[in-house]
Amino acid sequence: MGRKMGFVVDSNRCIGCHSCSMACKNYNQLNPDITWRTVYDIKEDTYGQPTRITMSLACNHCDIPACKEACPTNAYEKREDGIVIHHEERCIGCGMCVYACPYNVPQFDKEKKKVGKCHLCYERLDNGQSPACVSSCPTQAIYHIDTTSLGDEFAKSLPGFPDPEITKSTTRFIKPSIVRKL
Amino acid sequence: MMNLQSQISKEEAYEWKSKVYSILAAYYHNQLWNPKDLEAVVKVLEDYNHLYQLKMEDAIEVIKSTNLRHEEDCKFDFNKLFIGPYKLLAPPYESTYLNHDKLLMRAETLSVRSFYEKANIQVDGKGQIPDDHIALELEFIAFLLHQLNQENELTAIKALLEEFLNEHLGKWIDEHLDLVNKQAKTDYCKAWAIIIRRIIHLDLNRMTIS
């Protein structure tokens, strides 16, 4: 069984500070209106009583990537280590992947007139570094790992995250603990 | 038209061009506010217009007829477009057009820098003033045109000049001037935009240099 590199999102540690999202833009030099990693507020009453908790999402590097299946130009590549890469030079900006991805990951860049998405900073990984978002997280709430090694203590989804089974998302979550309001 | 141009030598043509680009550079260097200077500049532009049939008489007329009483408005307008302190309405930097970051000192700026270095030129205040400021790009073109008369490596300089025009200034000047045209409040700044566009377009794509 091949490796499946993916992100672990620890919503128990995530404080919703957006550093990951900004570091990603900084490293990947993205247009102001493009974000490859986004911090979402989990709906406040998801767990009964209101609270403020967050999750940080980027590409889920799916086992069956809908983007790759829909792409007419084979611009997407699923690497042996599981990372889904978008080859910009092959992209013709047809937007089929934008339609197909259940997680809104590929984004159409109006200036480049092409699509782009998180590639798990594979060139940083290949150099032995962490992805920009991972290394910038002040609370170590995101990390990257071969998700085949993870057990059941890691959830495949959190409330608000679309069905991970559609495309076999490899993102794994650590559930937030919920504050008790006295 | 050919007739007119045939009346001057190649060397004179280069020198004319160099001076015209120097004028454009001086405009963006914020130096053309003295009425006397402006008067002389207008004469040169009129001749240049006549020589190459650039159809910019109307624009030159606007500049000519701009009187001192309105000059302040022109200056404030100019500042809002290119100087500050507000968010610039028409940033005069290449990278803010060609780089998707819309910031200064991007790859485009450094590429312009390396062009300058090829001609043993650098920005006075390198690292402080972005190399791709339009005044510097225009001045660089004026310098190369000037060099065409001074040096023997004609082909090399010509190639550099053409490449610079087509790879740099030519790539963003229209977008910049469109912005000027859209944002400028005074006819004065709009007239300059017309003049600059005509003059640069004349030389884009090897039209007149070779």
Added chain:
Amino acid sequence: MKLKRRTFLKGAAATGALVGLGATQTEFPFQGLMKVDGSDQTTKKVFQNACPRNCYDTCSMLTTVEDGVIQFVEGNPQNTYTNGTICVKGNVYPRTVYSPDRIKYPMRQKGRGSGNWERISWDEAYTEIAENILKIKKEYGSTLPICLNKYSGNFEIMHYGIEGTMSSIGYTTRATGTPCWPAGIDAQTFDFGTILNSDPEKMQKSKYIILWGVNPAWTAVHSMNFIEAAKANGAKVVVIDPILTNTAGKAHDFIQIKSSTDGALALGMAKYILDNGLFDQQWLEKNSKGYREFFGYLDNNITLEWAAEKTGVSVDVIENLAREYATTKPANIWIGYGMQRHTNGGQNVRAIDALAAITGNVGLEGGGANYAQLDSWGFNYHAMIHPPPEGSEGEANRPVNMNNFAADVLAAEDPPIKMMWIAGRNPVQQDPETTLIKKAFHAMDFVVTADLFMNKTVELSDIVLPVTTPFETPGVNVSYWHYWMTLNEQAIKPLHESKSDVEIAMGLSEKMNELEPGSCTYPTSGDLNEWVGKEFNETILEQFGMNTWEEIKDGPVKMKNMEVAWKDGKFRTPSEKYEFYSEEAEQFGHHPLPVYVEEMKSTEDHPYRCITPHWKLSIHSQFQDLDWMEAINDKPYVEIHPELAARHHIKADDLVKVYNEIGYVTVPAKLTRTVQVEEVVIYETWYKNLNYNVNYTVKAIPADMGEKATGMPGIAFHDNFVNLEKV
């Protein structure tokens, strides 16, 4: 048609000097370019930088520079507090430095507020400023009509050069005080003798953590690591706040308290601790003054029922909290700045301090009542301290209240205030009572502002001076929370014509002495890197364990022996003990004991409290206007509880007018049950394209304390009462 070729060359001659139109020129007349031989080599270098913003975390940063251009900024792992990461704001620094919208040149506005600006040279700027100063001096016989308003935009030590500028021209008027934290400073000064917190990294040693009115998830992100570490070690975390913040979302328990009643909760807890004998008699005997009087006050005046009634927290919860807090050691309380922005804020902090003292948590590793510290700030302030010129009129600077700035400036007499210099501040945006502030600006003869970007204050200035970012000038910085000191290296050349405060001071001094010799004592030259060294003295070197100041070039250093505040039991109060009973407090008009002072109440016309806490994507008016920040959030909102919203027929995203007698803001509603029914929340930020300023409704009501330590009381920002109306 015949070409009159010679006219060209003739006409050209006239402008020869200007653009080299001369006919026979062989030398090219360079304007902005120059000839060089060969090119510089491409270099890549990493520089140390220190974030100078008004923030707990004061990050140690590493800046990668290639070809003289910043590539990216990241955290410096040598600093174990910031631990190799920077926050969302730090990550946008390159966009600040290279924004095409920075103020690039000195500029003069023709007609204040007209928007008609002209570019001037630094020499012209210096001349105009110097002439104005000298004119004022001549007319009024002193420089007191000149008023400096500088504060927290840049806390880096060399930036005190602007105060130095003012000192070196004579005695001037100074905006004095600090808006946001003085009540707490005074409270702790009465209790402990000064503000001093334990090294926040030691929070991980705590077994019980109360985060009281503080939201580090937004305002001190790196501290969350130590809270998480404590949790992992089995500690319990309780958040006490009127708002269920993102920090509260990380806690075990959350206690939603009515704003401004924190003292009542603390006193109720103290009462329970007293009644159940859970206090540390030994510690109190040895280290404190007046605990018997305090216990007497608790006995006679405080009941848990009263506390419950005041705070909206049930007796059970108070009892349980008190018992857990008193019996789990070490227990740490982090007192936030938000909870002291009230007319009883200082008293509330004193009550909380008392809790830590009676339980013997003061001086304990992992314990304490932690607010802030200034002990690591023992620099020479060489850039700041300069004597007035000989023969200067007057004896001292004249203070005006920074927290009532507009009114005080307008009221100043004999001499009146005629000129303002604004640096590191944006009062028109950030001060309360915006209308009055604008009036004060318009009453000036001359206003100079030094800033990075156009803002509401620059709009009302006559001259704006372009200033450097942290990456463009050397310096050194420390935090008011952690104990790290970081060198700030000049990573790149200053862009455009920007200058640092010290360079501006030097330039102005030169011009003043040229116009009137001896009129300014500021040095006119000096190597800024050497000036950094001049900030160090023997004491600070020893405190940080350095032999020479140059050692800071190897990386951030941490002040020694600050793991546990007050471990030695040597308090800096007059009695050298922890003072429950403070005569100093009495001298400043407060009750000597940490008694409860009634909170400010809503009125019939303005029934709801409007809290305006700090925003996660900005520090005051800094950062939020950058495109990447606006991509995350580009419009404000007011948080309203669904019950209150229903009362006013407000639905989600409806536009709501939040108003009181001095002004209003119109913002979309966000319905959330994380806020209390009678309180609405608007975050303190701004948007460059929106006419939105939360301070339109904020009055300059003074907090109860602040006068002793900072010269002026703080502002009770959160005692702001409003009404709502669906638009």
Added chain:
Amino acid sequence: MHELPLVIFTVFSQIAVGAMVTLWIIDLKGGVTSNKIGKGLSISIFVIALVAILSSVFHLGQPLEAFRALVNVQTSWLTREIWLFSLMLLTMIGYIFTWSKKYENKRKIVGGVSSLFGLIAVMGSAMIYVLPAMPAWNNFSPIFFFVMTGVLLGPLYVSVVLYFFDKESMNIWKVAPLMALVYAMSSFFYITVLLSGTGTLETTANNIMSHPMFVYRGVFSWIIPAVVLLPFFFFKVKRKPAFMLLAIVFTIAFAGEIIGREIFYNTIVELDINQVD
């Protein structure tokens, strides 16, 4: 995303396929009396299909690199769609040729093949939208609606052209009012099903119904063809509908389909973070 090129592409290609199939069928039944008309008609269909294909290119961010889209036959419905339409166009060239040479038998075969490619191509282009990420599309509806556009407008188009040359003997237009009714009823059914769903389904349905052009779409595509043409159909009025009347109905229904397709693209709600209940 602005989807006008896709609107034009899908509607035009569906008209072309609908018309091609219609032409092929009536030709089988001997309904085309003049080879010249048949040839003209098939050329016009070819042109419509060509316009469709050209228009689709402008939907791309990089129109000049459209050729790259041919490579992922394995999984991409877009690639398959392009191939299928290309095959239809290629065979249509042959089909046009067979009209001029009077190769009647070959014409029927080539026409059949071309029609088949076209039909599969329309379904293929619908398959692009059958996506789990788009719950309101993740069913039979895109295929059905795409085919309906062809079935409604194809026969009408052929009828209009034949009338123009005064050669309409098979009353192909009769298909239109029936199909309009089927179309209307199934659309009603579709929206009802969506409404009874939750989350994205319900939101999509609400978006469709609150779309400012939704009424026009219904009136133009469903009501007008049915109301105007049914009387001729049921009451066996001797007079056939005049050319002008048919042309107007076609134009209106065509407008209805353009609007409908615009609504199709602009009302869809995709799965999104925090949207799932």
